[in-house]
Amino acid sequence: MSTRIETEIARPDTVTIEVDGRPLSAHPGESLAVALLAAGIRALRASPRAGGARGAFCFMGACQECVVTVDGRRVTSCLEPVRAGMRVRLGLG
Amino acid sequence: MPDAIDLLVLGAGPAGAAAALAAAEHGARTVMVDEALAPGGQVYRAPPMDHRQLGQRALEPEHRDGEALRRRLQCSGVEVATRHRVWSLLPGFRVHAIGPAGHRAWVARAVVLATGTTERVVPFPGWTTPGVIGLAAATILLKSQGAVPGERVVVAGCGPLLAAVGAGLVKAGRAPVAVVDLAGRGEWLRALPAMAARPDLVRRGLGWLAALRRAGVPLLSGHGVVAVEGDTRVTAVRIAPVASDGTPRAERVARRLEADALVIGHGLVPATEATRLLEADHRFVADAGGWIPVLDDDCATSVAGLFAAGDGSGLAGAAAARLQGEIAGLAAARHLGQLDEGRYQHTVAPLRQGLARARRFGQAMARLTAPRPAMVGTIAADTVVCRCEDVTRAEIETAIASGAREMNQLKAWTRCGMGPCQGRMCAETAASLLARHVGGREAAGQWTARAPLRPLPLADMVGEFGYDDIPMPEPAPP
Amino acid sequence: MSACPAYDCAVVGGGVMGCTTALWLARAGMRVVLLDRGSLCREASGVNAGTLTMQMTRAALIPYAMRGWELWRTTADWLGMDVGTRVLDGLSVAYTEAEVGMLEARASSRRAAGAPVELVDAARARDIEPGLGDGVRLAGFCPVDGFVVAYLTGRAYRGALLAAGATLQEGRAVTGIDPVDGGFALGTADGGRVEARRVVLAGGVWIQEMASWLGVRLPIQCLVNQLVVTERLPPVMRTILGVANGKLSLKQFDNGTVLVGGGWQGIGRGDPRDGGAEIVPENVIGNLQLAVHAVPRLRDARVLRVWLGYEAETADAMPVVGRLPGFDDAWVIGSVHSGYTSGPYIGRLLADAILERELERPLFDPGRLAGR
Ligand SMILES: Cc1cc2nc3c(=O)[nH]c(=O)nc-3n(C[C@H](O)[C@H](O)[C@H](O)COP(=O)(O)OP(=O)(O)OC[C@H]3O[C@@H](n4cnc5c(N)ncnc54)[C@H](O)[C@@H]3O)c2cc1C
Ligand SMILES: Cc1cc2nc3c(=O)[nH]c(=O)nc-3n(C[C@H](O)[C@H](O)[C@H](O)COP(=O)(O)OP(=O)(O)OC[C@H]3O[C@@H](n4cnc5c(N)ncnc54)[C@H](O)[C@@H]3O)c2cc1C
Numbered sequence: 001m002s003t004r005i006e007t008e009i010a011r012p013d014t015v016t017i018e019v020d021g022r023p024l025s026a027h028p029g030e031s032l033a034v035a036l037l038a039a040g041i042r043a044l045r046a047s048p049r050a051g052g053a054r055g056a057f058c059f060m061g062a063c064q065e066c067v068v069t070v071d072g073r074r075v076t077s078c079l080e081p082v083r084a085g086m087r088v089r090l091g092l093g
Numbered sequence: 094m095p096d097a098i099d100l101l102v103l104g105a106g107p108a109g110a111a112a113a114l115a116a117a118e119h120g121a122r123t124v125m126v127d128e129a130l131a132p133g134g135q136v137y138r139a140p141p142m143d144h145r146q147l148g149q150r151a152l153e154p155e156h157r158d159g160e161a162l163r164r165r166l167q168c169s170g171v172e173v174a175t176r177h178r179v180w181s182l183l184p185g186f187r188v189h190a191i192g193p194a195g196h197r198a199w200v201a202r203a204v205v206l207a208t209g210t211t212e213r214v215v216p217f218p219g220w221t222t223p224g225v226i227g228l229a230a231a232t233i234l235l236k237s238q239g240a241v242p243g244e245r246v247v248v249a250g251c252g253p254l255l256a257a258v259g260a261g262l263v264k265a266g267r268a269p270v271a272v273v274d275l276a277g278r279g280e281w282l283r284a285l286p287a288m289a290a291r292p293d294l295v296r297r298g299l300g301w302l303a304a305l306r307r308a309g310v311p312l313l314s315g316h317g318v319v320a321v322e323g324d325t326r327v328t329a330v331r332i333a334p335v336a337s338d339g340t341p342r343a344e345r346v347a348r349r350l351e352a353d354a355l356v357i358g359h360g361l362v363p364a365t366e367a368t369r370l371l372e373a374d375h376r377f378v379a380d381a382g383g384w385i386p387v388l389d390d391d392c393a394t395s396v397a398g399l400f401a402a403g404d405g406s407g408l409a410g411a412a413a414a415r416l417q418g419e420i421a422g423l424a425a426a427r428h429l430g431q432l433d434e435g436r437y438q439h440t441v442a443p444l445r446q447g448l449a450r451a452r453r454f455g456q457a458m459a460r461l462t463a464p465r466p467a468m469v470g471t472i473a474a475d476t477v478v479c480r481c482e483d484v485t486r487a488e489i490e491t492a493i494a495s496g497a498r499e500m501n502q503l504k505a506w507t508r509c510g511m512g513p514c515q516g517r518m519c520a521e522t523a524a525s526l527l528a529r530h531v532g533g534r535e536a537a538g539q540w541t542a543r544a545p546l547r548p549l550p551l552a553d554m555v556g557e558f559g560y561d562d563i564p565m566p567e568p569a570p571p
Numbered sequence: 572m573s574a575c576p577a578y579d580c581a582v583v584g585g586g587v588m589g590c591t592t593a594l595w596l597a598r599a600g601m602r603v604v605l606l607d608r609g610s611l612c613r614e615a616s617g618v619n620a621g622t623l624t625m626q627m628t629r630a631a632l633i634p635y636a637m638r639g640w641e642l643w644r645t646t647a648d649w650l651g652m653d654v655g656t657r658v659l660d661g662l663s664v665a666y667t668e669a670e671v672g673m674l675e676a677r678a679s680s681r682r683a684a685g686a687p688v689e690l691v692d693a694a695r696a697r698d699i700e701p702g703l704g705d706g707v708r709l710a711g712f713c714p715v716d717g718f719v720v721a722y723l724t725g726r727a728y729r730g731a732l733l734a735a736g737a738t739l740q741e742g743r744a745v746t747g748i749d750p751v752d753g754g755f756a757l758g759t760a761d762g763g764r765v766e767a768r769r770v771v772l773a774g775g776v777w778i779q780e781m782a783s784w785l786g787v788r789l790p791i792q793c794l795v796n797q798l799v800v801t802e803r804l805p806p807v808m809r810t811i812l813g814v815a816n817g818k819l820s821l822k823q824f825d826n827g828t829v830l831v832g833g834g835w836q837g838i839g840r841g842d843p844r845d846g847g848a849e850i851v852p853e854n855v856i857g858n859l860q861l862a863v864h865a866v867p868r869l870r871d872a873r874v875l876r877v878w879l880g881y882e883a884e885t886a887d888a889m890p891v892v893g894r895l896p897g898f899d900d901a902w903v904i905g906s907v908h909s910g911y912t913s914g915p916y917i918g919r920l921l922a923d924a925i926l927e928r929e930l931e932r933p934l935f936d937p938g939r940l941a942g943r
Binding site (some may be wrong): 003004005008009010012013019024025027028029030031034037038042043044047048051052053054055056057058059060061062064065067073074079081 | 130135143144151212224477480482483510514554
Binding site (some may be wrong): 181183184187189196197198373377467478492495496497498501502505506511515541544545548549550551552558563565566568569570571 | 600619629673729802817
């Protein structure tokens with residue numbers, strides 16, 4: 001079962017993005033954090049001091065837990081819209 | 094060169110949008126800035142581009158109101174600068190932002206701050222595990238993104254969003270494993286008189302509860318989460334009944350719910366970094382969410398020309414935010430000399446009445462949503478308080494025991510609050526812990542707000558430049 | 572004044588200067604009270620860049636800075652706490668003809684003063700600092716630079732002062748000082764009064780105001796220094812890196828955060844000492860451009876925080892450390908360029924002077940600048 005709600009939403013056709021070198025289908029415009037969640041990717045990075053697994057938490061750009069690198073830039077994945085071909089690197093150290 | 098404008102509105106939620114529309118209507122040259130992709134703020138957050146809401150979804154009140162608001166803005170004189178992050182606000186109202194095309198700056202004669210809130214969660218073991226998300230965060234997933242946080246979801250915390258999120262999950266075909274409410278039935282009953290102010294919203298809330306009941310979702314009132322199990326993802330949630338002080342009793346685990354996600358929230362915290370940056374006066378009002386700017390009836394702060402509205406100036410909900418925003422916009426127009434006193438008073442009088450009613454309801458909800466004061470006292474020693482820097486309660490207590498007496502000192506000694514969230518996730522907890530030792534929240538103080546208001550990529554800050562473009566000051570003494 | 576004042580010495584101002592002085596006085600057996608209107612080391616001494624630098628220290632202060640550097644390395648021994656001190660290679664680079672000139676002049680005067688500064692070419696500089704970008708013409712290399720985690724200073728001194736038996740009065744602003752028979756009476760903002768045989772004025776940029784309480788005019792300029800810190804990053808550099816004109820000071824802490832400084836200025840609202848100060852966004856951007864020019868990988872970082880701190884500067888850019896003119900028992904300490912580096916040493920020297928011990932090195936007579 002997907003974490004995307006399939007009823008009553010018409011999404012644009014999926015595009016391919018790359019996550020740590022592997023291809024992933026996602027809908028353009030949806031939040032990258034949501035696309036990762038839908039792919040079952042929950043742990044996005046390791047906390048810097050204790051090394052604990054962290055994932056998206058506030059979904060509004062405040063907590064910074066979902067920061068990943070997209071095309072070389074560090075971004076909050078919850079606010080980052082999916083674009084075809086975007087290259088994502090998780091911060092799992 | 095900065096653009097000279099009359100009014101800059103920061104935040105395009107219900108408060109900011111209402112302020113901008115009202116001021117622009119009276120001729121103020123108004124720019125409204127928001128980092129989101131589209132106006133609407135949290136409650137009216139727009140769906141992603143080209144994602145169409147159909148059927149019932151398209152009829153949800155927030156969706157409809159949000160679309161209406163965006164249409165109104167389009168036909169208004171307001172310049173809407175979305176995807177712009179304001180990183181610096183200076184007196185005389187010089188405002189600096191970064192957007193997709195680089196730096197932008199404005200000089201405004203007046204400013205309305207409508208920056209909304211961030212979510213509050215009181216730490217418990219396992220709250221940093223991937224799969225634990227905020228309760229308000231879940232509304233973004235459900236409403237704007239059309240997603241659910243997992244397949245077996247526990248919804249916990251306090252306040253009306255519990256039922257809203259629970260019902261949202263039912264509708265999405267992923268009925269939650271349980272809805273766990275810190276409040277007992279008595280607390281909800283006590284809120285009834287204030288709720289009578291908004292029978293429509295009460296009906297809606299009852300509808301959510303009915304949907305949960307129909308779906309057979311267990312509703313555990315007077316219970317709270319004591320721990321989450323799982324290392325790299327949530328595997329189970331342990332819950333326990335709350336004691337008389339409102340704290341879940343960790344030693345009395347009642348149930349262990351297998352789950353892959355926990356949605357949890359203990360209320361909202363007004364985002365005051367902008368009012369603090371401009372050194373407006375603040376006061377601590379627990380029921381309003383914590384530190385809030387001191388406002389008069391015209392939404393004016395202690396800084397001339399600076400107004401604040403919406404949940405960022407004290408929690409009162411979306412309806413109050415809209416009314417307060419409108420008052421702030423009108424007051425700004427009056428301040429700018431674009432609205433005379435008589436017309437101003439005439440226009441705001443009914444708004445103030447509506448605001449009082451909306452506030453009664455919103456503040457009752459905020460009280461139900463606030464964490465129980467005793468909860469921070471029960472945080473375990475080895476539980477992380479500051480997520481960014483992995484600072485535990487024990488480290489905070491050690492610093493306090495070795496003499497840290499106010500928030501900035503506590504931060505320096507522990508790094509609590511020094512990470513990329515800039516203290517947004519831990520300030521309330523750290524301050525509450527410190528307050529227990531120094532005689533209250535006022536004595537504990539607040540972290541000094543600094544630019545940038547959001548973490549900013551250096552690449553965006555510096556742009557493309559050559560060595561000769563750097564505005565080099567005089568060399569240091571030889 | 573009571574026949575026997577409660578304290579042998581009152582130190583006003585708990586930055587690195589006041590704290591060090593108070594510490595050694597207390598350890599020598601004096602009854603010391605240290606008053607600060609805030610918490611210890613929350614002004615310059617807690618918000619500074621923590622760079623231990625010879626290349627940016629004024630040549631005349633090099634011997635003091637070298638001793639300070641040594642003390643910072645050994646805080647666990649004499650201060651009772653590790654304050655995160657690291658010894659790193661220091662590199663000062665020149666990108667333009669003019670900067671090459673400055674570099675050569677600075678390096679030779681500092682070498683003459685005892686700092687082991689050596690000029691190296693771009694290739695060697697790149698070996699020392701692989702994070703360097705292009706365009707370096709010449710570099711000064713000094714192996715005795717380093718850093719301290721400045722925000723831990725207060726915590727360390729606080730423990731040490733209490734252990735030494737000093738009385739700490741934090742959150743207590745002094746509003747005036749009167750010479751009285753047998754010492755001084757200090758008035759405080761809470762309406763209190765503290766009496767001591769001696770007084771040390773250690774108020775950072777506020778020593779001008781403090782001296783005026785005793786009728787002495789001691790002009791002190793207030794610089795508004797800007798610092799910028801990034802979030803934690805994987806290692807991008809390994810030195811204390813500067814530009815020869817002094818406008819960049821860059822380093823990466825153990826935790827991965829990178830601190831960008833170099834004395835770029837914020838702006839005071841009137842006198843910043845009274846009215847506060849604010850950032851100049853163009854200066855934030857300029858400082859960051861210089862940092863990115865020096866270490867291009869910083870482009871990938873995110874900025875978390877910009878702040879300002881107040882640094883004292885005299886007309887001749889040299890310290891004021893010694894007796895306040897006209898008083899036997901009133902002392903002043905401050906306005907030391909790169910004063911954090913040398914603070915632990917200079918504070919100790921002043922304590923020695925107060926204790927009438929022989930001085931290892933001379934103080935810096937405030938009389939040369941003071942008037943009445
Ligand atoms: C995640 C979340 C979800 C919520 N969901 C609901 C809900 O479903 N129903 C409900 O009734 N209430 C909800 N709330 C409560 C919400 O606070 C109010 O309902 C309402 O949105 C408040 O309106 P506002 O205009 O005061 O602030 P907001 O709607 O929060 O708007 C503030 C805006 O300011 C912008 N902003 C702030 N700082 C900056 C900056 N430096 N640069 C650029 N932009 C900036 C933000 O992007 C945001 O769009 C939610 C709150 C949160 C935090
Ligand atoms: C941003 C910045 C970066 C710097 N970077 C470096 C660096 O990298 N390396 C280096 O070597 N040096 C650096 N310096 C210089 C260095 O920080 C200072 O020289 C040194 O810390 C000064 O110490 P101080 O004790 O004289 O003053 P301060 O640390 O300013 O202490 C003065 C104290 O007096 C107190 N006070 C003031 N008025 C009163 C009153 N009325 N009553 C009671 N108490 C009062 C204040 O609260 C304060 O605690 C920097 C300075 C700044 C501002």
